[in-house]
Amino acid sequence: MSVLKIKDLRKTYHTKKDEILAVDNFSFELNEGEFVAIVGPSGCGKSTILQMICGLDKKSSGEIEVPLNIKIGFMPQGDSLFEWRNVLKNCLLGLELTNNVTKENKEYVLNLLKTYGLKDFIHAHPNNLSGGMRQRVSLIRTLATKPDILLLDEPFSALDYQSRLAVSDDVYKIIKKEKKSAIMVTHDISEAISMANKVIVLSNRPCTIKNIYNIELENKSTPINNRKDKKFAYYYDLIWKDIDYHV
Amino acid sequence: MYSKEHKDYLKKIKLHNLLVKISQIFILVFFLVIWQFLASTERINTFIFSSPFKVFETIISLYQNDDLIHHIWVTVYETLVGFGLGCLIGITIASILWANKFLFKVFDPYLTILNSLPKVALGPIIIIWGGANATSIIIMALLISVIITIISVHQGFTNTDENKIRLMKSLGANKWQIFSKLVFPSNIGTIMSAVKVNISMSLIGVIMGEFLTSKAGIGHLIMYGSQVFNLNLIITGVFILCIVASIMYYGVVLLEKKINSKWD
Structure with missing residues (x-):
């Protein structure tokens, strides 16, 4: 079942000097339980797409269809x-803003925190948490409002390489366990292949879809293990060649 | 238990800090002794340069005959009222300008001009309009602190992390919620440093005001001293002002520490 349909999405920015076409002709469909990664050269407008989907940025034209019962986080x-x-x-921030801090919802958040190893840190301040724990808190904050689709905007960009691997494993497991659909924007090709079912490769500005790959690994498992898969390098090579990196 | 090495390290730090303290006190004592020595041996004219003992005598006689406490109280009172109003009005206006970018753009050049204008130039106008009273002095203090508060607090507000604002919006926050739950609390640090500057600014404003017109206050003592050419009184005034200024400043620092400790 499709939970999100995007048709001919287009975004132009207006500056004093110029009119910039940032996103053009962007169409795709997200199915329930799917994990889609969007990769592309930096500054091509990947984040803009996510921001248009969750209403933070206005689209210039095109359609974004979300069924009525589907919530986006x-x-x-x-x-x-x-x-x-x-x-x-x-974690309660989202519920607080919409006046939904009920006993039931609070219980739900506390349960998430306990399930994902933050039981002893419920009353700690973020300063006292590791990078990985902070990321989990951030995810639980988004999960607290019970969204069906998660939009992740370069979620691990602030982490060092080691924790990045561990945290992406963590976040992936949580998303799968909570049975959410997800769209993740990243500039890291291997992160995209290791986590997603589908990778959308974008072109340079104006950003259009260059290719969509269905990732079919031989032994689909967790992100860290997926990196060892035989077909991992094959996809990496394909996507690498697709992206115009101007070095 | 710590290792010997660690104990030595701690000892070294303690010794270093002690040395700093001793040197600080030494400078003050050295200065006072030299000053008194030069005065006692009549190498400097005490009529012009006064002396530590004379300052001390002046304080005692002011206390006994001239209601020293009242003068200090007037200055402190005027400073605190100007400071309080300056913080309150400054932060409020900064918030309004944050919420309304159009207003900010309109007022931006006026703020810049008012900020670069030496406020003492407005003194005579304020006194003619407000009268020669404490209100005029408070307005003086207020004017001096409010503009810089608006500018620095507004700057802090607009520099709030864009990602956090996006997050708030994605969670359905309205403008007031973004302000009260994100922009304001994330700028407590900026606000506190503006407040710290303000207490000194207000004191400057009050002393300026008291120079121009006053019936009491430390500024009044200094001004009176200069009119009757009583250097003892002037230097005593400056000395008391030093103490009052540091007490008020450390009061604000203490307040800041208390607010910060609430969050950790």
Whole structure:
């Protein structure tokens, strides 16, 4: 079942000097439970697409169709935790803003925190957490509002390579376990292949779809293990050649 | 238990800090002793340069005959009122300008001009309009602190992390929620440093005001001293002002520490 349909999405920016076509002719469909990664050269407008999907940015034309019962959750770049709130209060932010801090919802958030190894840190402040834990808190904050689709905007960009691998494994497992559909924007090709079912490769500005790959690994498992798959290098090579890196 | 190496390290730090303290006190004592020595041996004219003992005598006699506490209180009172109003009005205006970019653009050049204008130039106008009273002095203090508060706090507000604002919007926050739950709390640091500058600014404004017109206050003592050519009184005034200024400044620092400790 499709949870999100995008047709001919287009975005132009207006500046004093110029009119910039950032996104053009972008169409795709997200099915329930799918994990889609969007990769492309930096500055091509990947994040703009996500921001249009969750309504943070206005589209110039085209259609974004979301069924009425489907909710979208956004996970921003970095972890964007509020240092002055403890872990629980950070996670309750979304519910607080919409006046939905009910006993039931709070219980749900507490359960998520316990399930994902943050039980002892519920009242800790973000300063006292590791990068990986912060990322988990950030994800739980988004999950707290019970979205069906998660939009991840370069979620691991602030982490060093080692924790990046571990955290992407973590986040992937949580998303799968909670049975969410997800769209992740990244500039890291291997991250995209290791996590997604489908990788959308974008061209340079104006950003259009260059190719869509269905990732069919021999032994689909967790992101870290997927990197060892025989076909991993094959996809990496394909996508690498697709992206115009101007070095 | 710590290793010997660590203990030595701690000792070294303690010794270093002690040395700093001792040197600080030494400078003050050295200065006072030299000053008193030069005065006692009549190498400097105490009529013009005064002396530590004379300052001390002046303080005592002011306390006994001239209601020293009242003068200090007037200055502190005027400073605190100007400071409080400056912070309150400054932060409020900064918030309004953050919420409305159009207003900010309109007022930006006026703020810049007012900020670069030496506020003392407005003194005579304020006194003629407001009268020769404490209100005029408070307005003076307010004017001096409010503009810089608006500018620095507004700057902090507009520099709020764009990703966090995006997150708030994606969670359905309205403008007031973005302000009260993100922009304001994330700028407590900026606000506190503006507040720290403000306490000194307000004192400058008050002393300026008291120079221009006053019936009491430390500025009044200094001004009176200069009119009757009583250097003892002037230097005593400056000395008391030093103490009052540092007490008020450290009061604000203490307040800042208390607010910061609430969050960790």
